[in-house]
Amino acid sequence: MLVSCIVAVSQNGVIGKNGTLPWRLSSDLKRFKEITTGHHIILGRKNYEDIGRPLPNRVNLVLSRKENLKIEGCEVFSSLEKAIEFAKESGETECFIIGGAEVYKQAMPFCKRLYLTSVETSIDGDIFMPSLGDGWVLDSEEKFSADEKNQYATTFKVFSRK
Numbered sequence: 001m002l003v004s005c006i007v008a009v010s011q012n013g014v015i016g017k018n019g020t021l022p023w024r025l026s027s028d029l030k031r032f033k034e035i036t037t038g039h040h041i042i043l044g045r046k047n048y049e050d051i052g053r054p055l056p057n058r059v060n061l062v063l064s065r066k067e068n069l070k071i072e073g074c075e076v077f078s079s080l081e082k083a084i085e086f087a088k089e090s091g092e093t094e095c096f097i098i099g100g101a102e103v104y105k106q107a108m109p110f111c112k113r114l115y116l117t118s119v120e121t122s123i124d125g126d127i128f129m130p131s132l133g134d135g136w137v138l139d140s141e142e143k144f145s146a147d148e149k150n151q152y153a154t155t156f157k158v159f160s161r162k
């Protein structure tokens with residue numbers, strides 16, 4: 001099973017502000033939906049609370065250290081390894097680490113593919129993307145302009161590593 005990471009990052013490394021996303025990028029959300037639909041997604045409890053509901057047509061695996069936490073429509077795991085194992089045992093071919101920062105940091109060593117939206121601005125924020133580690137090779141890159149539904153220009157990049 002491939003473990004992939006999907007994230008949107010500003011030029012100065014910001015991914016979040018005040019518990020939520022610091023931008024409005026509807027084409028990025030659409031792409032996120034297309035890429036992750038039908039798959040297992042792994043997310044931190046804080047990211048889950050920001051989203052506010054299980055994402056439909058995906059198996060939502062939420063990480064939390066709170067004992068006995070139950071979230072309707074989600075599976076809750078007390079460790080990243082257990083969540084990855086659950087996806088693997090379910091026959092998943094590609095599971096997605098969808099953040100936030102605390103989860104990206106722990107998961108990055110497991111990730112062999114990275115779907116990265118570079119948000120072409122420097123922006124104020126309080127949550128930053130951790131180091132991506134070494135060995136990434138750029139497979140594809142596509143640029144999009146800002147418009148009425150997308151606050152900033154973006155570059156969508158796919159990387160992989162051995």
Ligand SMILES: NC(=O)c1ccc[n+]([C@@H]2O[C@H](COP(=O)([O-])OP(=O)(O)OC[C@H]3O[C@@H](n4cnc5c(N)ncnc54)[C@H](OP(=O)(O)O)[C@@H]3O)[C@@H](O)[C@H]2O)c1
Pocket residue numbers: 006007008009014015016017018019020021043044045046047048050063064065066077078079080098099100101102103104106127
């Ligand atoms: N730009 C993007 O693409 C993007 C994507 C996702 C999120 N974000 C942003 O990122 C921010 C949230 O990130 P964050 O770093 O604050 O929080 P987070 O990673 O979403 O969640 C952290 C929580 O996850 C649980 N957790 C983490 N590692 C665990 C482990 N190994 N085992 C069990 N539980 C574990 C803990 O929950 P408990 O406290 O319940 O124990 C921890 O408090 C928000 O602003 C959000 O909008 C941005």
